[in-house]
Amino acid sequence: MSDSAVKVAVRVRPFNQREKGLDAVCCIAMAGPTTTINDVDGGTGEETFTFDYSFWSHDGFAISDEGLLIPEDGNSPYVDQKKVFDCLGVEVLNNAWTGYHCCLFAYGQTGAGKSYSMVGFGPNKGIIPTTCQDIFRRIGENHDPAKHFEVTIGMLEIYNEKIQDLLIHANQRTKGGLEVRESKQLGIYVQDLTKRAVNSYEAIEDLVDEGTANRTIGSTLMNATSSRANTVLIIEFTQVTTYDMGKEGRKLSVIKLVDLAGSENAEQTVAIASAINKSMSALRNVISALADKGSGKLKKGQLIPYRDSKLTRLLQNALGGSSKTIMICAVSPASSNYEETLSTLRCADRAKKIMNHAEINEDPTEKLLNQLKRENERLKALLGGQGVATGGGPNGAGGSAVSEAERMRIVENHKKEIAAIEKALEEEEAAKQAAKQAAERAKEAARDEGLRRFRQEMDRIKTLIQTLESQLAGNDASLTVGDLSVVESHTRRGGDCLKEAVDYLSSKHTTQAGGVVR
Numbered sequence: 001m002s003d004s005a006v007k008v009a010v011r012v013r014p015f016n017q018r019e020k021g022l023d024a025v026c027c028i029a030m031a032g033p034t035t036t037i038n039d040v041d042g043g044t045g046e047e048t049f050t051f052d053y054s055f056w057s058h059d060g061f062a063i064s065d066e067g068l069l070i071p072e073d074g075n076s077p078y079v080d081q082k083k084v085f086d087c088l089g090v091e092v093l094n095n096a097w098t099g100y101h102c103c104l105f106a107y108g109q110t111g112a113g114k115s116y117s118m119v120g121f122g123p124n125k126g127i128i129p130t131t132c133q134d135i136f137r138r139i140g141e142n143h144d145p146a147k148h149f150e151v152t153i154g155m156l157e158i159y160n161e162k163i164q165d166l167l168i169h170a171n172q173r174t175k176g177g178l179e180v181r182e183s184k185q186l187g188i189y190v191q192d193l194t195k196r197a198v199n200s201y202e203a204i205e206d207l208v209d210e211g212t213a214n215r216t217i218g219s220t221l222m223n224a225t226s227s228r229a230n231t232v233l234i235i236e237f238t239q240v241t242t243y244d245m246g247k248e249g250r251k252l253s254v255i256k257l258v259d260l261a262g263s264e265n266a267e268q269t270v271a272i273a274s275a276i277n278k279s280m281s282a283l284r285n286v287i288s289a290l291a292d293k294g295s296g297k298l299k300k301g302q303l304i305p306y307r308d309s310k311l312t313r314l315l316q317n318a319l320g321g322s323s324k325t326i327m328i329c330a331v332s333p334a335s336s337n338y339e340e341t342l343s344t345l346r347c348a349d350r351a352k353k354i355m356n357h358a359e360i361n362e363d364p365t366e367k368l369l370n371q372l373k374r375e376n377e378r379l380k381a382l383l384g385g386q387g388v389a390t391g392g393g394p395n396g397a398g399g400s401a402v403s404e405a406e407r408m409r410i411v412e413n414h415k416k417e418i419a420a421i422e423k424a425l426e427e428e429e430a431a432k433q434a435a436k437q438a439a440e441r442a443k444e445a446a447r448d449e450g451l452r453r454f455r456q457e458m459d460r461i462k463t464l465i466q467t468l469e470s471q472l473a474g475n476d477a478s479l480t481v482g483d484l485s486v487v488e489s490h491t492r493r494g495g496d497c498l499k500e501a502v503d504y505l506s507s508k509h510t511t512q513a514g515g516v517v518r
């Protein structure tokens, strides 16, 4: 387990046309990791914050022939898309390769530049496309035939407190939206979300285009075409290693890349904002509670309010959970947005106090075999790599000598460790088999029980029919509709029991016939 604080980056954009037209004044300054905000209009002074990164993208850029915004010269402080990816995207990928669940989310006022950083515009590609591209570049660099990779993509939006599957057309979605669930392996996940397997960057690009076209679009005061929903791209990245003894080890990383809706207060947005506001205020409350927890100020018995919105529930693992998380805060440079920018910086300042406890998500086989590999490395280093004399090894003449007895002890220990790992693997396999057999036995028992109940119901029906027949033959006046409905209900119950048994038998046939129902 690796304890690490949520990483926080702040990025300030250039003035937009409207701000330029109003002769806007810049209220942000950055130096190294610090960001300072100055209340130039209100005169209440300045506040300085320190983050993991303070990205200056306000000025000092030139536009290349390909349309890329790049630093205008070697001394320019301008941070371009590449630099942002190198600082944040590369870290996400490194963590994913290690086997951590990862989350990178963009927070900030509408029009502050969240989508620019996450998605990008035109040739200035953001973190999401570049990360997706880099996944397949890295996979392409793998030359280990024992290793292969599985990548799936899901895309959703949270709009009006409903989770919608963006890889499904709006008119084919379930009315109430999807639900957030939790599992040991996947962490927090969205039940029934479409997952599509992809084997190239182009395939991801096509899916993201499809998902983007399915988004819900609303307008805000600051940005006529901006999205008022939270959009999440979920990449499930699995590394599969086949080992000599035919065993497969799997390491999984779920990467959530999140472009949030605008964080501003209700009065600054149009009518539909209330539900969006709910998720944003819930997010701020979760961040505050976790920051309090991180600094030991959380009140006794106080819960982290993850369940107050779909967004916070979905980000539960990312905030205070077992994921490696990065928050990028986009801010406007204009003094007219001072209040919102200050509120964003304060939220970012609290977020950096959140502690996560990231875990590598590998199955037991992978874990044990990795342990074995590490042991091997350690042994090799001990016996040769550190200039230790091994009585004839390549470094024999050089460093401090290890006695024959010591060498034997190391080798013996190593043998014992290997034996322990092999035993653990055998036990794991035996436990798997035992669980499988127990599940089979439970199924058999369920089928037997189904058949037994079916027979019992049939016997009852037979007796009832015989009674009815004799009553009818004797023209019995006491015969009622109720008598018939008793027969009917037993028939129905018998039918249900039979269905259970038939379902069981057909599922057994399906498994045995490799997917073909006979």
Ligand SMILES: Nc1ncnc2c1ncn2[C@@H]1O[C@H](COP(=O)(O)OP(=O)(O)OP(=O)(O)O)[C@@H](O)[C@H]1O
Binding pocket: 012, 013, 014, 016, 057, 069, 108, 109, 110, 111, 112, 113, 114, 115, 116, 117, 121, 220, 223, 226, 227, 260, 261, 262, 330
């Ligand atoms: N770092 C940057 N460099 C150059 N232009 C930028 C930068 N950041 C944002 N912009 C420009 O600012 C405008 C608003 O940015 P963007 O759409 O990314 O904001 P947003 O925060 O995602 O807004 P919304 O919440 O409405 O989706 C865009 O025209 C974008 O090109």
